[in-house]
Amino acid sequence: MVNKASLWKRILAQCYIWILLLLMYLPVLVLIIYSFSTASLGQPIEFTWENYANLFKSREIQIAVGNTLILALVTAVLATIIGTLGAIGVYESRPWIKKTLEFTTQVPVVNPEIVIALSLIVMFVFLGGIFGGVKLSFWTLLAGHLVLTVPFVYLSVKPKLMQLDPALYEAALDLGCTPRQALWKVTFPEILPGILSGFLMAVTLSLDDFIVTAFTRGPGLLSGTSSIQTISTYVEGIIKRHPLPTDLRALTTFIFLAVVILVGSFMAYQNIKARNGKRRKGRKY
Amino acid sequence: MSSTSEAALPPTPAKEKKTKRFFGLKRRYLAIPYALFLVLFVVIPLLLIVGYAFSETNVVNGVKVTSFSFAAAASFFTSASKWSVLFVSLFTGVQTTIICLLLAYPAAYFLAEKKFNANKILVILFIMPMWINFVIRTGATRDLLNWMGLSGSTHPWGATLIGMVYNYLPFTILPLYTTMLKLDHSQVEAAADLGANPWHVFWRNVIPQTLPGIVSACEMVFMPVMSSYVISDTLSESKITLFGNYIYLDFSNSLWNEGSFMALLMLVIIGITMLLTRNIEKDPTGSRGGGLW
Numbered sequence: 001m002v003n004k005a006s007l008w009k010r011i012l013a014q015c016y017i018w019i020l021l022l023l024m025y026l027p028v029l030v031l032i033i034y035s036f037s038t039a040s041l042g043q044p045i046e047f048t049w050e051n052y053a054n055l056f057k058s059r060e061i062q063i064a065v066g067n068t069l070i071l072a073l074v075t076a077v078l079a080t081i082i083g084t085l086g087a088i089g090v091y092e093s094r095p096w097i098k099k100t101l102e103f104t105t106q107v108p109v110v111n112p113e114i115v116i117a118l119s120l121i122v123m124f125v126f127l128g129g130i131f132g133g134v135k136l137s138f139w140t141l142l143a144g145h146l147v148l149t150v151p152f153v154y155l156s157v158k159p160k161l162m163q164l165d166p167a168l169y170e171a172a173l174d175l176g177c178t179p180r181q182a183l184w185k186v187t188f189p190e191i192l193p194g195i196l197s198g199f200l201m202a203v204t205l206s207l208d209d210f211i212v213t214a215f216t217r218g219p220g221l222l223s224g225t226s227s228i229q230t231i232s233t234y235v236e237g238i239i240k241r242h243p244l245p246t247d248l249r250a251l252t253t254f255i256f257l258a259v260v261i262l263v264g265s266f267m268a269y270q271n272i273k274a275r276n277g278k279r280r281k282g283r284k285y
Numbered sequence: 286m287s288s289t290s291e292a293a294l295p296p297t298p299a300k301e302k303k304t305k306r307f308f309g310l311k312r313r314y315l316a317i318p319y320a321l322f323l324v325l326f327v328v329i330p331l332l333l334i335v336g337y338a339f340s341e342t343n344v345v346n347g348v349k350v351t352s353f354s355f356a357a358a359a360s361f362f363t364s365a366s367k368w369s370v371l372f373v374s375l376f377t378g379v380q381t382t383i384i385c386l387l388l389a390y391p392a393a394y395f396l397a398e399k400k401f402n403a404n405k406i407l408v409i410l411f412i413m414p415m416w417i418n419f420v421i422r423t424g425a426t427r428d429l430l431n432w433m434g435l436s437g438s439t440h441p442w443g444a445t446l447i448g449m450v451y452n453y454l455p456f457t458i459l460p461l462y463t464t465m466l467k468l469d470h471s472q473v474e475a476a477a478d479l480g481a482n483p484w485h486v487f488w489r490n491v492i493p494q495t496l497p498g499i500v501s502a503c504e505m506v507f508m509p510v511m512s513s514y515v516i517s518d519t520l521s522e523s524k525i526t527l528f529g530n531y532i533y534l535d536f537s538n539s540l541w542n543e544g545s546f547m548a549l550l551m552l553v554i555i556g557i558t559m560l561l562t563r564n565i566e567k568d569p570t571g572s573r574g575g576g577l578w
Contacts, residue, residue, distance in 0.1 A: 013395040020392055021410055024454065027425035028417060042432040086319025092312040101316065104323045107331070110504075110555050112512030114529045115548045118536055119330030122545070126333055147326045154319070179312070208419050210515055211529075232420045239424040239519055243431070252421055259416045263409060 032256060035249035051250040058247055063222045064234040065251070068207060070221060071230060075145040076202035082146070083153025083202075084195050088187065090154075091161045105151045113148070117215035120144050124216075136218030141228060144216035145206045152205065153198030160194035161187075210236060331552075337545035357546035367531070367547075374511040374528040381449040382506045386499065388450070389457035393498075396458070397465035408462060412455050419452060423519050426451055430520070437522035448520040449510050456505040464498030500562050508555055 030041065035052070037045040055061060090101045108116060120143065128134040164187065172182035188195075210232040217228040229237075231251075238245060341354040361367050396408055414422065426448050430436060437444045472494070476486045492499075512529040526534075528551060535544030 013391075013398075017392060017395055017407060020388065020454075021407075024411070024414055024451065027422060027429045027451070028414065030429055031421075031425045041428050082319055082322055085315040086322075089313055089316025089319060093316050094313075097316070097320075101320055101323065104327060107327055110508070110559065112508060112529065112551060112555075114512050114514060114532055115334070115551060116330075118532065118544060118548055119334045120326065121536070122333045122337060122541065123326075123330040143326055146322070150319075150322065183312070204416060208415070210420055211533075231418050235418070235420040235424060236515060236519075239420070239427070243428045244421070244424040248421065248424075252417070252425070255417055255421070259413060263413060263416070267406070267409065 028252060028256060031244070031249050032253045035246075035253045038246050040243065051246045054247040055250040055254075060229070060234065061247065061251060064229045064231050066222045067228055068230040068232075071141065071145060071228075072203050072206040075142060075149055075206040076199050078142070079146055079149040079153050079202040080195060080199045083150045083198055084157050084191070086150070087154045087157035087161060088183070088191075091158070105154050108147050108151050109155070113209070113211040116147055117144065117212045120147065120212070121215050136216065138218065138220035138228060141213060141217045141220075144212040145209065148209060148212055149202035149205050152201045153195075156198040156201060157191055157194040160191040164190050208232070334545045334548055334552075337541050338549040339546075341542055354542075357542040360543055361546055361550070370526055370528060370531045373525065377445065377449070377517070377525070377527060378507045378510045380446060381453060381510045382503050384446065384450050385453055385457040385506050386502060389454060389461055389502065390499075393458050393461035393465050396462050397468065408458075411458050415455050420515060422452070423448060423516055427520050437520050437524060441521035441524035444520040445517050445525050448516045449513070452516060453506045453510065456509075457502045460501040460505060461495065461498040464495045468494055504558065504562065508551075508558070511554075512551060 034041055034045065036047050036049070037043075038048060038050055039045060086101075090098055093101070120140070124134045124136065124140055134140070168186050168190070169182050172186045173179065177185065209230075213228075213230050214233055214236070217230075217233070219225050219227055221228050223229055235244070235248065238248075338357055339353060339355065340351050341356045342351045392411070396411075427437065427444070430444050430447065435444055435447070468491070473486060473490055476490045477483070481489065511527060512532075513527060514529040514533055517525050517527045518530055528547065532544050532547045532551075535541075535547065
């Protein structure tokens with residue numbers, strides 16, 4: 001009797017959350033359902049695998065997917081290296097250098113993507129005017145994606161450094177480590193979670209980007225002599241005039257499945273780790 | 286004896302000190318590539334934007350001459366269409382932010398209750414759409430809205446707003462959720478015990494406690510909406526031009542000075558919002574999904 005009101009509240013809360021989730025997933029779910037039909041949305045579905053067959057035949061989509069993945073991985077690896085080393089270095093720097101660099105790090109974080117993209121283009125053209133011909137290529141695209149991602153690696157490593165006991169590094173040196181060993185064997189394992197989350201952030205941001213890619217890309221990668229197409233630029237080029245093509249529905253299914261599998265295994269891993277951690281703690285004390 | 290031991294001892298601390306300073310310098314050196322990267326790809330490009338915003342290039346006797354000028358600024362402030370773009374962008378930004386906050390606030394509140402969301406799966410479900418390519422999601426939203434009769438050609442406003450909310454809702458929920466986790470429930474109970482009615486409890490206690498989350502949610506939504514390009518362009522079928530679209534247009538029409546001035550204006554607006562909100566303590570990693578992992 002007493003709990004009746006709170007029970008109602010919980011049911012209401014559940015309904016709210018699930019309706020919101022349903023609405024958020026609706027477009028993607030509709031697309032996935034219609035990936036088994038070539039009919040346009042709203043028409044009756046006639047089951048067919050045709051979209052999936054077309055997806056595996058479409059050279060353009062394969063190139064776009066390949067480019068996107070290569071770019072995201074190269075970006076993330078480089079961003080992680082630059083950002084992590086930068087975070088360690090800045091953390092040990094003199095106060096005024098630290099302050100200046102921290103402020104500058106915030107700039108690309110709050111800067112709208114379109115301003116980042118245009119400022120880079122302006123700089124490439126400017127440099128081209130001085131040194132003669134900076135052509136847009138994979139490298140300019142990579143630079144654009146690095147500007148997007150490096151600050152986020154920095155920001156996810158920094159809190160881990162702040163939690164780190166500085167005496168550990170000193171102790172390692174006193175016990176005979178070279179600085180490189182101390183960095184690699186003491187600092188690195190402690191800040192690894194921050195580095196990993198920075199890496200994942202970098203992958204996510206790079207995969208999803210459109211504006212910076214559209215402006216800074218040139219010929220290269222799998223696109224050969226034509227401008228690099230990523231999933232974002234390829235799809236944007238089409239949906240400007242037409243509805244999403246049917247083979248992209250099949251691609252959406254695959255992306256969705258990949259996301260579900262990756263997130264699912266990540267969460268399972270986290271749960272196992274948390275459980276093991278608890279067990280170890282219990283034994284220790 | 287004593288003199289020899291004294292002679293043997295001093296070098297050790299001196300050597301230690303020397304090596305330690307050497308190591309300190311070494312770790313500091315790691316910041317150099319990072320600093321160079323920031324200078325080359327962040328500072329110089331922005332300075333160039335400022336330079337372009339306040340200059341113009343004329344061809345005099347077949348030679349390009351660049352000179353200091355307020356022409357771009359003047360063309361912005363005297364153009365009615367640019368003012369209207371500014372107001373339309375501000376309006377869209379405010380509307381989207383308010384709708385996102387209203388939808389996300391209760392959701393974040395429920396999600397932060399431990400009984401309700403024991404293993405964070407629901408939070409992950411809210412964030413998961415962010416990993417599906419956003420251009421595809423935007424296209425899917427437009428096609429679905431077309432099917433439902435809410436196409437950009439007939440309802441450009443409605444369609445754009447729905448697309449914006451759909452895209453930015455996860456970014457609103459996340460910072461709110463992070464601050465709600467830290468909500469001090471005993472304070473809320475105390476307020477209720479001391480006779481505050483539920484409305485007062487909410488308004489005077491819960492809202493102030495979660496203010497940092499609200500502020501970072503606003504920052505996460507407002508500026509990106511104003512400067513967004515794909516969503517407004519696709520969903521309104523190019524009927525609604527936001528700040529981002531306009532800068533894009535200026536640059537694709539080689540109006541670099543005008544485009545740079547608008548980009549600069551955008552930066553100034555951001556700077557002002559940052560200044561206004563800097564006193565409210567925020568979770569720096571709560572932005573753009575940083576608290577995910």
